[in-house]
Amino acid sequence: MTHDPRLLVLSENDNVGILTSTVKAGETIQVAGENVTLPDTLGLGHKLALRNIAKGEDILKYSFPIGFAGTDIPLGTHVHVHNLTSRYTTVEIME
Incomplete structure (x- = not known):
């Protein structure tokens, strides 16, 4: 798969890539060989889907499920939080 150099893929199993720099609204970025025009400005560390991800499917980053697709x-x-439900759980601290 061909990705824009501003999109870091941590593992070949991942279905999201991480932006290594800001991409401004209206800019086109290559994701899996497809040209995608971003509607919003996104900064360093934000994630983009590397393929279509079905509702309920795990979101994989570094081959680890970080949540699941809410849509x-x-x-x-x-x-991000608008379409990803976290798998991280609240930890209660015992005193």
Whole structure:
């Protein structure tokens, strides 16, 4: 798969890539060989879908599930709290 050099893929199993720099609204970025125009400015560390991700499917970063898709997420879409449900759990501290 060909990705824009500003998109870091940590593992070949991942379905999200991480931006290594800011991409401004209206800019086109290549994701998995497809040209995707971003509707919003996204900064360093934000995630983009490397392929279509179905609702309920695990979001994989570094081959580790960090959450699941709350909605269908098309290729190249920003993956964040609006469409990702975290798998991290609240930890209660015992005193």
